[in-house]
Each structure stands twice: as C-alpha cells, then as structure tokens.
Amino acid sequence: MTAVEDAPVDLRSTTVAGDRPERARPSRRRVAVKTPTERLVTLGCALNSFLLVWLVAARLTSGMGWLAFGLVWYATFLAFTYLTAREQDGPVAASDRLAATIIGSATAALVVPFAWLIGYIVVRGAPALRFGFFLHDQAGVRPDDPATAGGGAHAIVGSLEQVSLALLVSLPLGLLTAVFLNETRSRWRRPVRILIDAMSGLPSIIAGLFIYAILIIAFGHEGELFGYDGFMASLALSITMLPTITRTVEVVLRLIPGGLRESALALGSSRARMVWSVVLPTARTGVTTSVVLGIARAVGETAPLLFTSFGLNYMNANPFSFPQESLPLFVFRNVQKPSQASIDRGFTGAFVLLLVVLSLFALARLVGRDRTGSRRRSARRRSAATSKETP
Amino acid sequence: MTTVDTAPGGDAAPAADLPPASTRAVLHGAPPPGAEVLEAIDACAWFGDNLVLDRVSLTMEAREVTALIGPSGCGKSTFLRLLNRMHELVPSATLAGEVRLGGVDIYARGTRAQEVRKRIGMVFQKPNPFPAMSIRDNVLAGLKLARIRTDAPDDLVEQSLARAGLWREVKDRLGDAGGALSGGQQQRLCIARALAVGPNVLLMDEPCSALDPTSTRRIEETIAEIGHEVTVVIVTHNMQQAQRVSDRCAFFLAAEGEPGHIVEQGPTDVMFSTPRDPRTLDYVSGRFG
Numbered sequence: 027m028t029a030v031e032d033a034p035v036d037l038r039s040t041t042v043a044g045d046r047p048e049r050a051r052p053s054r055r056r057v058a059v060k061t062p063t064e065r066l067v068t069l070g071c072a073l074n075s076f077l078l079v080w081l082v083a084a085r086l087t088s089g090m091g092w093l094a095f096g097l098v099w100y101a102t103f104l105a106f107t108y109l110t111a112r113e114q115d116g117p118v119a120a121s122d123r124l125a126a127t128i129i130g131s132a133t134a135a136l137v138v139p140f141a142w143l144i145g146y147i148v149v150r151g152a153p154a155l156r157f158g159f160f161l162h163d164q165a166g167v168r169p170d171d172p173a174t175a176g177g178g179a180h181a182i183v184g185s186l187e188q189v190s191l192a193l194l195v196s197l198p199l200g201l202l203t204a205v206f207l208n209e210t211r212s213r214w215r216r217p218v219r220i221l222i223d224a225m226s227g228l229p230s231i232i233a234g235l236f237i238y239a240i241l242i243i244a245f246g247h248e249g250e251l252f253g254y255d256g257f258m259a260s261l262a263l264s265i266t267m268l269p270t271i272t273r274t275v276e277v278v279l280r281l282i283p284g285g286l287r288e289s290a291l292a293l294g295s296s297r298a299r300m301v302w303s304v305v306l307p308t309a310r311t312g313v314t315t316s317v318v319l320g321i322a323r324a325v326g327e328t329a330p331l332l333f334t335s336f337g338l339n340y341m342n343a344n345p346f347s348f349p350q351e352s353l354p355l356f357v358f359r360n361v362q363k364p365s366q367a368s369i370d371r372g373f374t375g376a377f378v379l380l381l382v383v384l385s386l387f388a389l390a391r392l393v394g395r396d397r398t399g400s401r402r403r404s405a406r407r408r409s410a411a412t413s414k415e416t417p
Numbered sequence: 418m419t420t421v422d423t424a425p426g427g428d429a430a431p432a433a434d435l436p437p438a439s440t441r442a443v444l445h446g447a448p449p450p451g452a453e454v455l456e457a458i459d460a461c462a463w464f465g466d467n468l469v470l471d472r473v474s475l476t477m478e479a480r481e482v483t484a485l486i487g488p489s490g491c492g493k494s495t496f497l498r499l500l501n502r503m504h505e506l507v508p509s510a511t512l513a514g515e516v517r518l519g520g521v522d523i524y525a526r527g528t529r530a531q532e533v534r535k536r537i538g539m540v541f542q543k544p545n546p547f548p549a550m551s552i553r554d555n556v557l558a559g560l561k562l563a564r565i566r567t568d569a570p571d572d573l574v575e576q577s578l579a580r581a582g583l584w585r586e587v588k589d590r591l592g593d594a595g596g597a598l599s600g601g602q603q604q605r606l607c608i609a610r611a612l613a614v615g616p617n618v619l620l621m622d623e624p625c626s627a628l629d630p631t632s633t634r635r636i637e638e639t640i641a642e643i644g645h646e647v648t649v650v651i652v653t654h655n656m657q658q659a660q661r662v663s664d665r666c667a668f669f670l671a672a673e674g675e676p677g678h679i680v681e682q683g684p685t686d687v688m689f690s691t692p693r694d695p696r697t698l699d700y701v702s703g704r705f706g
C-alpha cells in the first residue's frame with residue numbers, strides 16, 4: 027500500500043482515527059483544467075494547418091476563393107487536432123478533443139458575426155449621436171442637413187408607447203392561454219396549441235395587413251381610433267408577441283413540479299387559487315423571460331408598422347390618434363433616403379434602438395427579480411420589532 | 418374491524434411545551450377543531466380499468482396514529498389519497514365505497530373536495546415548500562389558499578412551527594426562502610403548513626423516506642406529539658418506524674396481478690409480535706417486501 031508501515035494491519039479488525047500517526051495534508055491540485063501545453067498544441071495545429079493550406083492553395087496550385095480556403099483550413103485544423111491528440115493520449119481522448127474543438131469553434135462562429143453586427147451599428151451610429159437626439163424630433167430638418175440635426179425623440183416615445191400597449195394586450199392574454207394549456211383538462215387544448223404554433227410562424231407583415239384590413243379599412247377615419255395610429259400598430263405587434271409569450275410561459279409552467287400543485291390542493295385550495303397563489307409566483311422568472319422575449323420580438327418589428335402607424339417626422343405623443351413614428355420605422359425611412367446624412371441618421375436610430383432594447387431587458391429583469399431575498403430583510407425587521415415588544 | 422380493544426399508548430395528555438387549545442390563534446372559516454375518527458368502508462379504487470384497491474375497510478381512531486404498511490405497489494398510497502379526495506385528481510381515477518369523517522361520507526353528493534381537504538391535511542413523500550414564499554408565508558399558505566382568516570397570523574406561525582418541532586431552528590429567519598432549509602426542516606415546514614389550517618386528520622405519505630436518520634427521528638417525535646391532537650395516518654416502508662410511531666397498523670398486500678387489500682390489522686404491538694396471518698409475520702420480520 028503506502029510507505030507508512032507502523033504496525034501489521036489486522037484485516038479482521040476495524041481501524042479508528044487514532045491508530046495511525048497524523049500526516050501532513052497533501053498539497054492541493056486542480057485537475058481537469060486545460061494545461062498550457064494543450065493550448066499551445068491547439069494554437070500550433072491552427073498555425074500549421076493554415077500554413078499547409080496556404081502552401082497548397084497559393085503556391086502549388088492556382089489558388090482558391092477565401093470561402094473555400096477557410097473551409098479547407100478548418101477541416102485540416104480538425105484533422106491535425108485529432109491526430110496530435112491521438113498520438114499523445116490515444117483515440118478516446120482524441121475524439122473528446124475533436125468534439126470540444128468543434129463545439130468551441132461553432133460558438134465562436136456564432137459570437138463573432140454577432141459582435142461584428144453590434145460593433146458595426148455602434149461604429150456607424152455613435153458618431154452622430156448627440157444628447158439632442160433624445161430631445162428633438164425631425165420637424166424642419168431637410169435631407170441635406172447634417173446627421174446631427176434634429177433628433178429621434180418622437181420615434182423613441184412612439185416605440186415605447188406602442189410596445190407597452192402591445193405588452194398590455196398580449197401579456198394577460200398570453201398568461202391566460204398558457205394557464206389554459208397547462209392547468210386545465212379541456213379538450214380544446216390541442217387545437218389551441220396548434221393554433222399558437224401556427225401563429226408563431228406567421229410573417230409579421232401579415233399581422234400588420236390583418237389589422238389594416240379588418241380595422242383601418244373597415245372603420246378608419248383620419249385622426250380617429252381606427253385610423254392610422256400607434257394603437258393600431260400595437261395591436262399588430264401584440265399578434266406577433268402573443269405566441270412568443272404563450273409558448274415561453276407554457277414551457278415554464280410545465281417545469282413546475284406537480285408536487286407543488288398537489289400540496290396546494292391538499293391544503294384545501296381551489297384550482298384557480300392554486301394557479302394564482304402558487305403556480306404563477308413560482309413561474310415568476312419564467313414570466314419575466316417571456317416578457318423580455320416578447321419585447322425583443324416586438325420592438326424591432328418594422329413590417330407590422332408600415333401600414334398601421336405609418337410614420338411621422340414630428341412628435342405625436344398620443345398613440346390613439348394620427349400616425350406615429352417608432353424607432354424601426356425611423357431607421358427604415360432614413361436609410362432609404364438618398365443623402366448620406368439621412369443614412370447616418372438611420373444608423374444612429376439603429377444604435378438607439380439597441381440601447382432601448384438593452385434598457386428594457388434590464389428593466390424587465392429588475393421587475394421580475396426573485397423577491398424572497400428582499401422580503402427577508404423586512405421580515406427580520408418585523409420579527410425584531412415583535413421581540414422588542416414582548417421581551 | 419377493531420378486533421382488539423386495548424387503549425394503546427395510554428398517554429393521551431397533550432405535550433407539555435405546547436400552548437393549551439384555548440390560547441391558540443383563532444381561525445375563521447376553518448374546520449371545527451379537534452380530532453375526528455376516519456372510517457373507510459369497502460373502499461375500492463381504479464385507474465382506468467385497472468382495479469388497484471379492493472374492498473378495504475379500516476377505522477382510523479381519533480387521536481391515534483395508524484400506520485399503513487406493506488410492500489411497494491400494494492395500494493397503500495392510493496388508499497391514503499382516497500382518504501382526502503386526492504385520488505380523483507388523476508384523470509382516469511374512479512372509486513367505490515365510502516370514507517366517513519366523523520360519521521359523514523366525504524364522497525357524499527354535494528360535498529366539495531376543497532372542504533374535505535381542509536379537514537384532512539396531507540404531507541407528501543418529497544418535501545415541497547412553495548419556493549416563491551418565505552418560511553412564514555409557507556406556514557400561512559394554507560390559510561391564503563383555503564380562504565381561512567386569522568386575527569393573529571404571527572401567533573399562528575409560531576404555534577404551527579412549534580407543533581412541527583421547527584420553531585426554535587427558524588424563529589430568527591422566518592423571512593428566508595423555504596427552499597433554503599435542509600430536507601428534514603423542509604418536511605417539518607410542510608407539516609407546520611398542513612397543521613396551520615387546523616385539520617382534524619393528518620395523512621402522511623412516507624414522510625421520512627427522503628430524509629437522513631436524524632431528521633427522521635425529529636419527524637417521528639413530531640408525529641408522536643401531534644398524534645395526541647389529530648388523527649394521524651402514515652404510510653411507511655420502515656418497519657421500525659411503524660413500530661415506533663403507530664398505535665395501530667394495517668398490513669396491505671397485492672398478489673401478482675391482483676388488487677391490493679388489507680391482510681391484517683390491529684394494535685401495533687400485536688401485529689409485530691403475534692400476528693395471525695403468516696404473511697404478516699413474514700413481512701414484519703423482514704422475510705420479504
């Protein structure tokens with residue numbers, strides 16, 4: 027066994043802690059972490075394969091396009107990684123390393139274009155962003171005025187109003203539908219679920235067209251509720267948000283253990299009471315996620331707005347009458363214009379749209395945060411107070 | 418049914434450290450206080466077309482602990498869920514026979530399941546405090562859910578937790594999440610939650626099977642104490658536990674492909690020392706199951 031040989035061990039008796047002399051605690055190690063050598067090998071493989079493919083493609087043959095070069099390089103890199111790992115650690119470790127490399131590079135392939143996209147918007151949009159963008163509208167701004175002229179306050183206000191109204195319509199509907207799908211035993215659950223699935227695949231311009239056809243054409247007069255205005259846009263947006271919210275909440279409700287429902291019912295609760303007091307509070311973070319996803323879906327939608335809120339160059343804070351601007355429409359209308367200043371203004375709008383989405387997400391997380399921790403403090407205070415009263 | 422009429426245990430005095438019933442927090446809309454006798458008469462249960470429980474008759478006396486023992490799949494839990502109308506929550510479940518609480522059939526026409534469940538509380542195998550609620554709110558959850566009001570919620574929280582043997586451990590952190598407690602504490606929190614609505618009967622479905630020996634001992638002490646105040650019915654796989662906590666025992670058995678039924682029932686000491694059916698003796702002495 028070990029080097030410690032104090033007394034012959036009687037295998038039929040037990041050993042207690044005092045039997046053996048105390049030894050120093052062995053030094054701490056961290057296993058299962060990538061060693062520097064492994065990183066170097068990966069880097070070497072990447073470099074090696076690049077040089078090999080470059081040699082073949084640029085020197086020995088007449089060359090190839092950059093896409094083909096990239097693909098061949100990636101395949102060669104994977105082959106090299108596998109072969110070196112197989113040489114060092116055997117085939118099992120090699121396939122493990124291969125899988126890890128593929129997963130890692132797939133993640134990078136996803137993150138890099140995304141970061142590029144964000145970076146591009148920031149680089150194009152940030153230079154013309156002045157504080158005035160949040161204060162002024164486009165009234166009196168001519169196409170050849172510099173990009174910093176005027177602002178997008180009317181678009182920000184319109185976006186916020188339309189998305190809030192859409193959320194006000196679709197969140198209660200979505201929650202109720204999700205509860206219907208998950209907490210009842212109705213025969214209509216299946217058809218409803220199929221309908222919701224079909225709705226989530228609905229092209230958003232159809233949602234706009236629907237509102238246009240059944241409300242604006244049928245009942246619309248300029249300046250009235252069913253004319254072109256922000257409220258019509260928010261109805262179209264809520265059609266696109268509803269399936270997102272419903273499906274997200276439904277998935278979360280399905281994850282709530284049945285034991286919680288049973289114990290609520292065993293306490294003498296009605297089903298409605300159980301859903302309201304136990305199931306929905308437990309699903310709180312999931313509901314927040316659904317709100318975030320719903321906002322994300324709606325705030326960037328342009329198509330449903332084209333013939334519902336129509337767009338406007340100056341401030342209209344009333345979503346219930348007359349056309350209204352919103353950030354996606356602002357971007358859409360400006361980027362189309364022929365002058366460079368307008369295009370820059372459109373990119374600034376896109377940048378602000380990103381900022382607005384980010385702050386809405388932060389707000390939703392803040393509102394939907396788990397409150398049990400903060401209640402702890404107030405309850406502590408309460409119990410401290412009662413213990414003072416009754417010593 | 419009750420073949421031997423000896424008073425088991427014999428110590429019906431309430432536990433010393435509990436407040437007397439007169440100083441308890443007053444509940445409005447709660448069941449009438451006190452333990453009630455629970456009788457099953459020819460109770461049968463089906464899942465779909467599958468008969469799982471056949472003509473079970475058992476009297477669970479007030480202020481006594483009745484243990485249901487038997488191997489897995491013999492219908493103990495189904496029988497327990499039949500006793501507070503949890504059985505009907507399974508969509509395909511049907512039943513026959515009667516269950517009488519204080520002489521009144523809980524399945525009688527016009528009796529609402531919610532009212533029955535208020536009077537017959539239940540503790541499940543897996544501790545399941547409501548995760549979105551603090552310890553205090555968990556204890557009071559039953560009141561909120563069953564629409565019972567009280568004038569002194571803080572007193573009720575203290576009394577319920579004390580009856581479940583948890584008050585001393587959590588009194589300084591009532592605002593913490595219930596999920597932050599250990600498994601054994603969570604289970605006692607669930608017992609406190611069930612006791613807070615003032616039930617006449619408490620059903621326990623293997624309450625200790627997910628717990629360590631120390632927590633199990635605490636729960637058993639709790640059962641011994643509340644057993645003087647309410648009728649307790651406990652399903653257990655642990656023979657020593659049945660012997661330690663129960664006054665009476667019922668042994669369930671289901672032959673291969675047959676529905677479960679009661680083989681033998683009676684005072685616990687007789688069931689474990691001189692049962693009349695050889696299968697009971699085999700089971701309680703650990704020869705099968």
